[in-house]
Amino acid sequence: MAEVEIWQLYRSMLRSRLFENAVKELWEKGKISGEMHLGTGEEAIMAGVVSQLEQGDAIAVDHRGTPPFIIRGIDPILLLLEFLGHPKGLCAGQGGHMHLFSKEHLIASSGIVGSSGPAATGFALALRYKKQGNIAVAFFGEGAINQGMMLESMNLASIWNLPVLFVCKDNDWAVTTITNEVTGGNLIDRAKGFGIEGYEVDGTDVEAVWKVTNEAISKIRNKGGPQFIHAHCVHTEGHLLGDPLLRYNRNPNMLAEVANSLKEYAGKSLDEVLLLLRKIGGQVKKRVDPIVIIQKKLKNDPDRLKQIDEEVTKEIEQIINKALEIFEGGMKND
Ligand SMILES: Cc1ncc(C[n+]2csc(CCOP(=O)(O)OP(=O)(O)O)c2C)c(N)n1
């Protein structure tokens, strides 16, 4: 990969992370209400894929829509106003963080697990009629890979030779369900069963994601038909903000108390229950934070790293301040 690209990818990933960190703060202060699923930990997958899309390509996402919307270039002020439920938000304050749409950027998110499959396949069907060589991407968690509509979409995309890139972001968990306890076989083999070629990749390594995506996308653009990527990742903030398991895990006394109260019910020893709770809380990590990984790769040029960090920090601060100014101005006028 050209040197310039990894720096651009880092900037994209950092913008997304710092924006979501600010969202977390606002949620904790009670300014953003309701559930909030962050995409922190998915930035390498999102930057590695979205950076290779062209104008007119379409994206369908799940309940973790913030990183792809930010990386695709949607105005973060509109996004934050949307999360705040403001009428000037991206979807007039009606969609919240899970149901986002931008007609201009052809990107849509949905909280219905598995729905990015049919949405992207539909986008791809429309794009094929337009004959401009565009493709559609479906991003979904591995919890969606057992949903009928996802499998039907993969089948249709294959049989109709539609230009869809299916990207499965696998963090091993669907809320508190351990994925390998409910998923038969291997996902690459499953895709192959539909006649779709697949790639398995470490989704915390943006360069690795970029490379397999580059190959997959060029095959779609040149030959048509779908491709599949199975990318492994971790969620740094658990399933959703306020996740009780994450709270327990960050407070060892609380964790021990909960484990103790559960051990008899679970029929397991205290250590076994503790390990399980730590696993569900994302505290037993097989993988590390993608931002930390890329920062290590770029550490040979600390000045450039520092400059980007400062620029992005300032940019995000300005975005948050501007959005809050509009939000609070709007509240005063109510
Ligand atoms: C059709 C449907 N069933 C159940 C839910 C409730 N739900 C929300 S997120 C989620 C887990 C999804 O797991 P995965 O696809 O792996 O995504 P992750 O949260 O791990 O990123 C579930 C079951 C839903 N939103 N939609």
Ligand SMILES: [Mg+2]
């Ligand atoms: Mg998952």
